[in-house]
Amino acid sequence: MILALLGAIFIGLSLGIFGSGGSILTVPVLLYLADMPANTAIASSLLIVAFISLFGSWPSVRKRLVSWPHVWLFGIPGMIGAYLGAWAGGLVDSRIQLAVFVLLMAVAAVFMWRGRSVDKPAQQINIAKVITDGLVVGAITGFVGVGGGFLIVPALVLLGGVPMVRAIGTSLLIIALKSFVGFAKYYSVLTDQGLQFDWPVIAMVAAAGIVGSFAGNFIGTRLPRQALQKGFALFLGVMAIIVLTQSVL
Known part of the structure; x- marks a missing residue:
């Protein structure tokens, strides 16, 4: 369980630094470090990500670095x-x-590696594209149990015209909203199938992730973001190979 908590701290660090990326590690942490079955790990990850993102967004909310119209849009x-x-x-x-x-x-690894490509915002907000992207990203991430910040941040910057400094906090609030809704549906479906959730593990991993998110927000203003982002992209690639070989093939 100690390894699971360390993994949760790492998840929070990434969310705090980048506004994305860390949530995609929640499923592997629950699968391999907390020994959860795949279906409940996918569902539980949404609730954990929701709490981490909600609390992690607070520094941005306090500094007024959130675009509320885009949170709802x-x-x-x-x-x-x-x-x-x-x-x-x-x-x-x-x-x-x-x-x-x-x-x-x-895909996340590629987005994180090429993160510098989202630094220039669009001149105009494309409302139709933002709404469509929100629907598609929500469906994909709800299906696999991740927050999807690595897709949300580029969409907010390139399609929504949100400056990068505001996109991170805005992304975290969007992740929280749709993750809570996704978990609610998973809970209904899986409990009807007689499956049980490990609430103590969910609570401990979420708490450790929240601590990590505050630390990540602090670190993100003091370390070179590009170097951190490329290192995390490589780590995501390795994790993709592990999940593929250990749980899919």
Whole structure:
């Protein structure tokens, strides 16, 4: 369990530094370090990510570095998408979810590696694209049990015209909204199937992740973001290979 808590701190660190990325590690942490079954690990990760993101957004809220119109513009379609994705996820074999999860980790690694490409905001807000992206990202991330910040941050900057400094806190609030909704649907589906959730583990991992997110917010202003981001991208690639070989193939 100590390893699971250390993994949760690392999840929070990434969310605090980048506004994304860490949540995609929650499923591997629950699978391999907390010994959860795949279906409950995917569902539990959404609740853990929701709490970490909600508390992790507080420094940005306090500093007024959140674009509230984008929280709702992206977040409401994201909640709808997460609900539908979680519904679909509860009906399929967990290996299919993990296969999609591996693909998503690979995409996340590419986005994190090429993170500098989202530094220039668009001149105009494309409302239709932001709403559509929120719906699609919500569905994908609800299906595999991740927050999807690595997709939300570029969408907010490139499609929504949100400055990068505001995109991180905005992303965390959007992640929290749709993750809570996604978990609620998973909970309904899985409990109907007679499955049980390990609430003490969920609480401990979430608490450790919250601590990590505050530390990440502090560290992110003092260390070179690009070097950290590229290192994390490589780590995501390695984790994708591990999940593929250990749980999918």
